[in-house]
Amino acid sequence: MEEYSTTVRLSGFVLxxxxxxxxxxxxxxxxLLVGESVREEKSKITDSQTDHIQFLHTINIQKHITCxxxxxxxxxxxxxxxxxxxxxxxxxxxxxxxxxxRQRRNTTQxxxxxxxxxxxxxxxxxxxxxxxxxxxxxxxxxSSGSTHRLEYTAFIWNGSQYSSVLISIGNLGMLDQQDYWRxxxxxxxxxxxxxxxxxxTKFFSTEDDLREVEKVSNMNDALLDEMKTACEKVEKSERxxxxxxxxxxxxxEAISKxxxxxxxxxxxxxxxxxxxxxxxxxxxxxxxxxxxxxxLRTQTLTVQGFPVLxxxxxxxxxxxxxxxxxxxxxxxxGLRKRKTSRDCRSQEKSQVAGTSxxxxxxxxxxxxxxxxxxxxxxxxxxxxxxxx
Amino acid sequence: xxVSAVHLESDAFLVCMNHALSTExxxxxxxxxxxxxxxxxxxxxxxxxxxxSDKRKDRVEISPEQLSAASTEAEISFNFTHRLAEMTGRPVxxxxxxxxxxxxxxxxxxxxxxxxxxxxxxxxxxxxxxxSCFIExxxxxxxxxxxxxxxxxxxxxxxxxxRIEIPIHVVPHEAIGKVCLESAxxxxxxxxxxxxxxxRRIHSLTHLDPITKIHNGSVFTKNLCSQMSAVSGxxxxxxxxxxxxxxQSIVELQKEKERLIQELASL
Numbered sequence: 001m002e003e004y005s006t007t008v009r010l011s012g013f014v015l016x017x018x019x020x021x022x023x024x025x026x027x028x029x030x031x032l033l034v035g036e037s038v039r040e041e042k043s044k045i046t047d048s049q050t051d052h053i054q055f056l057h058t059i060n061i062q063k064h065i066t067c068x069x070x071x072x073x074x075x076x077x078x079x080x081x082x083x084x085x086x087x088x089x090x091x092x093x094x095x096x097x098x099x100x101x102r103q104r105r106n107t108t109q110x111x112x113x114x115x116x117x118x119x120x121x122x123x124x125x126x127x128x129x130x131x132x133x134x135x136x137x138x139x140x141x142x143s144s145g146s147t148h149r150l151e152y153t154a155f156i157w158n159g160s161q162y163s164s165v166l167i168s169i170g171n172l173g174m175l176d177q178q179d180y181w182r183x184x185x186x187x188x189x190x191x192x193x194x195x196x197x198x199x200x201t202k203f204f205s206t207e208d209d210l211r212e213v214e215k216v217s218n219m220n221d222a223l224l225d226e227m228k229t230a231c232e233k234v235e236k237s238e239r240x241x242x243x244x245x246x247x248x249x250x251x252x253e254a255i256s257k258x259x260x261x262x263x264x265x266x267x268x269x270x271x272x273x274x275x276x277x278x279x280x281x282x283x284x285x286x287x288x289x290x291x292x293x294x295x296l297r298t299q300t301l302t303v304q305g306f307p308v309l310x311x312x313x314x315x316x317x318x319x320x321x322x323x324x325x326x327x328x329x330x331x332x333x334g335l336r337k338r339k340t341s342r343d344c345r346s347q348e349k350s351q352v353a354g355t356s357x358x359x360x361x362x363x364x365x366x367x368x369x370x371x372x373x374x375x376x377x378x379x380x381x382x383x384x385x386x387x388x
Numbered sequence: 389x390x391v392s393a394v395h396l397e398s399d400a401f402l403v404c405m406n407h408a409l410s411t412e413x414x415x416x417x418x419x420x421x422x423x424x425x426x427x428x429x430x431x432x433x434x435x436x437x438x439x440x441s442d443k444r445k446d447r448v449e450i451s452p453e454q455l456s457a458a459s460t461e462a463e464i465s466f467n468f469t470h471r472l473a474e475m476t477g478r479p480v481x482x483x484x485x486x487x488x489x490x491x492x493x494x495x496x497x498x499x500x501x502x503x504x505x506x507x508x509x510x511x512x513x514x515x516x517x518x519x520s521c522f523i524e525x526x527x528x529x530x531x532x533x534x535x536x537x538x539x540x541x542x543x544x545x546x547x548x549x550x551r552i553e554i555p556i557h558v559v560p561h562e563a564i565g566k567v568c569l570e571s572a573x574x575x576x577x578x579x580x581x582x583x584x585x586x587x588r589r590i591h592s593l594t595h596l597d598p599i600t601k602i603h604n605g606s607v608f609t610k611n612l613c614s615q616m617s618a619v620s621g622x623x624x625x626x627x628x629x630x631x632x633x634x635x636q637s638i639v640e641l642q643k644e645k646e647r648l649i650q651e652l653a654s655l
Contacts, residue, residue, distance in 0.1 A: 011622035012409025012521075015533075016402050017629075023398040024560040063629045091632065109530055145393075146553035147494060147536040153529055164529040169522060172411040172579070172618045179607045180590045184597040191597040200598050203605070210605035213587070216612050223620050224577055230627040231573045235566050237634035242563040244641035251648040258655045 003054045008132060008154040010035075010061035011170045018136060019150060021066055022103040028070050032088060033099040035061040037130065059098055059132055059154075065089070070102075078117035080125050099132035099154075106139045109151050111162055123157065132156050134167070284319035285328045289335075390512040391554055392428040394484075394537045396420075397561040399568040403435050405533070406572060408488035408519035410579075410619055417487035421480050421567075424513045430483050434567040439578045486517035494520035494534040496551050505540035505549040515539055515554060564630075573627075576620040583611050 022029050042054040065088055067073065073084040089097055100122060102115060111119070115133065123131050133155045141147040154165040190196060205211045278299065286296045294314065295307040302308060322329050396404075400420070407416050422432040485507065487500075496504065496518055504516040516538050523532040537556035540549040587608045591601065 011618070011625075013406055013622045013626040015409060016405040017626055019405060019533075020398055020402045023401065023558050024562045062625060066633065109528065141494075141534060141536075142553060144553045145555035145557065146538065147534060148556070148558075150533045152531045152533075166524060166526070166529040167531050169409055169412070169531070170618055170622070171409060171522075172614060173413050179610075180586070180604050181596075181600045182590060182593060184595055184600050190599055196598055203598075203602050208591070208601075210601065212609050213605045216609045217584070220580055220612050220616060220620075223616060223624070224580065227573050227576065227620060227624050227627065230624060230631065231569050234564070234627050234631050234634070235569050237631055237638065238563045238565075238569070241634050241637050241641065244638065244645060245562075248641060248645055248648060251645065251652060255648065255652050255655065258652065262655065 003052070004057070005054065006057045006059070006156060006165050007168055008059045008061065008134075008165050009168045009170050014061055014064060015152070015169060018064055018101065018103065019138075021064075022105075022136070022138065028102060028104040029066070030070050030072075030100065030102040031067045032065040032085075032097050033061050033101055033132065033134065034063050034065060034096045035059060035098045036096065037098060057130070059130070061098065061134075064101060074118050074121070078114055078121055080118070080121045082125060085125065097126055098130075099134065101134040101136065103136040103138070105137070107137050109135060109137055109153050109164075111135065111155055116162065119155075119157065119162075130156060132165070133162075278313065280317045281319060281324065283313050284317050284321065285325050288321050288325070288328050289331065390428065390508075391424070391430055391515055391539060394430045394432065394515055394517075394554055394556040395559045396432045396517075396556060397434075397559050397565075399561045399564040400432050400435050401558050402564070403437070403568050403571045404486050404517065404519060404535075405521075406623075407435075407437055407575060408486075408490075408521050409533075410575060412490045412522040415488050415490065417485060419482050420484035420486060420515070420517065422483045423481065424483060428513070430513060430515055432483060433561075434480075434565065435486065435571055437571055437574050437578055439582060483511075483513065484515035484517060486519065489518055489520040490522045492520065494518055494536045496536075496538055498548075501538075501540050501549045501551050504538065504551075505542075508540060517556070573623065576615060576623060579615050579619060580612065583608065583615065 021031075036059075038058045038060065040056040040058070042056060043052070067088065073088060074080050100119075111133065115135075119131065119133050134152060135155065136150060136152045138148065138150045141149045152167055154167050155162045156165055184191070203210055203212065205214060283297050286293075290296050294312045295309055297314075298307040298309065298312040300308040300311045319325065404418065407418060410416065416437075418438050419436045420432045421434045421436060422430060424430050496516065500516065500518070504514070507514045507516075518536050518538070520532075520534040520536075523534070524530070525532065535556070537554040538551045539554055541552050543550045587604065590596075590604055596604070
């Protein structure tokens with residue numbers, strides 16, 4: 001008769017480390033498990049059976065490899081990214097990867113379909129066929145939040161389905177102080193015999209101190225010193241990680257501030273079209289052509305269409321008219337000439353007016369100018385508007 | 389109610405859990421260090437593992453006088469407190485105690501409640517934490533760990549005390565503090581000292597014959613080897629793994645820092 005038994009073991013420090021990882025994360029966490037698998041065969045003879053064989057399989061988990069985020073080594077179709085697995089396990093022998101784990105809050109202790117698929121695909125990829133999956137599910141026990149619980153189970157594929165395996169936490173157990181003998185043996189002859197006297201010196205360094213006790217104490221002291229050194233190195237690395245994280249947070253804040261500042265500047269630039277820019281050349285041209293009409297040099301009109309005199313431009317823009325606005329200069333000169341000739345004509349008009357009566361009498365016979373045209377010319381001469 | 393809630397930093401939680409999981413055969417205990425704010429929230433940012441001179445399988449409480457002596461024994465003197473305050477940058481004092489319930493329910497026993505009530509006479513804000521571990525459901529093959537926080541109040545009837553629940557939140561603290569690391573590695577040292585004291589007491593008995601002494605020496609060797617195998621070894625392994633993990637994090641963080649510096653310079 002054969003009996004199969006599988007046990008999963010990990011130390012309290014590994015379980016504590018897993019809990020620590022999840023407590024520092026808002027979301028689910030997952031990773032890989034490293035360890036070794038030991039098989040043992042035991043024969044058990046009982047009164048009823050002489051061929052009872054027990055196959056014991058112990059899976060020891062030595063450490064866990066944290067994945068920075070979930071779904072890091074598989075995609076949504078649960079296909080394993082071999083490259084990623086190699087990258088994660090680059091410091092370890094792939095044969096030592098004995099499983100993977102996942103921690104999810106407030107859920108049941110059952111593998112989801114996705115987890116089953118990932119597990120099957122991992123089994124195909126990794127050399128260790130009896131891969132385990134450990135599921136940890138923390139939850140609140142009381143509504144007040146005073147009591148919290150963590151449940152954990154290992155799952156293993158047994159050929160047809162997943163079976164759960166109890167996880168044994170390796171610990172000190174009881175150092176049974178009952179093991180110490182407080183009284184001497186009851187045979188005085190044993191203490192006095194030659195064999196004990198002869199070989200006693202191999203065990204005792206002095207009269208009373210045992211060599212074995214000294215050796216194991218020295219070894220333990222050395223181990224504690226080594227642990228202290230390792231602790232100091234870890235402490236330094238923790239401070240360095242903290243500092244780098246603080247620097248990164250500061251840099252991100254500075255970048256965010258800078259980007260906001262730039263955004264605000266861009267918004268300020270794009271908002272100026274609301275205010276009309278002054279056409280400086282036009283203003284200078286209008287001033288040159290119509291120096292006595294300041295109302296022409298405004299860009300703001302009332303609702304009724306009248307210029308707002310309060311915002312008329314009165315500033316000298318320093319425009320050199322001959323070089324920048326030569327056509328205006330030409331026109332201005334032309335305007336002056338016309339004005340001069342108009343003045344002359346006005347004088348002649350007054351003279352002509354005196355003789356106009358005389359001309360009127362003779363209009364019917366000799367005047368060839370149409371009186372309407374004459375009037376238009378007069379009107380044109382009176383107007384100040386430029387003619388282009 | 390003197391306390392409204394307890395905020396336990398995750399690295400302090402780690403030390404408590406490691407201590408509780410170190411043995412399934414007896415209860416262990418320690419002191420919680422921190423401060424109480426104006427909202428009556430107790431902030432625990434480190435713990436101290438206590439050494440017990442009288443180890444019993446089922447009880448772990450100590451009297452207030454012993455607690456005071458334990459505080460001194462645990463070097464919570466002015467100098468230590470001052471040094472601790474300097475290291476952490478925060479005011480520190482003993483704000484509570486924790487102990488483990490291996491294989492038994494997380495709820496405090498009547499002895500625990502009475503002990504907590506006695507501590508509260510010295511300090512109203514004193515809180516108690518219990519870590520229940522090594523709980524196994526053989527049917528579902530599920531293991532379980534629970535932790536709770538409580539204080540004591542006078543029961544309405546009689547002179548007995550009853551527990552009141554105090555909400556407890558474990559606050560994320562990604563980097564492990566120096567004090568917590570030092571407390572964590574104190575455990576194997578304490579275990580070794582306890583074993584050495586026991587052995588010396590036995591060995592000093594004058595009437596023991598050589599065979600008995602050799603046997604007791606072997607028991608000492610066996611027990612110390614158990615400690616190395618079950619506690620020191622895994623703790624050293626965890627420290628090395630943590631260092632390795634931090635080294636990888638440092639490389640990644642440095643790359644990100646350089647990238648961000650370049651991004652800031654380009655803006």
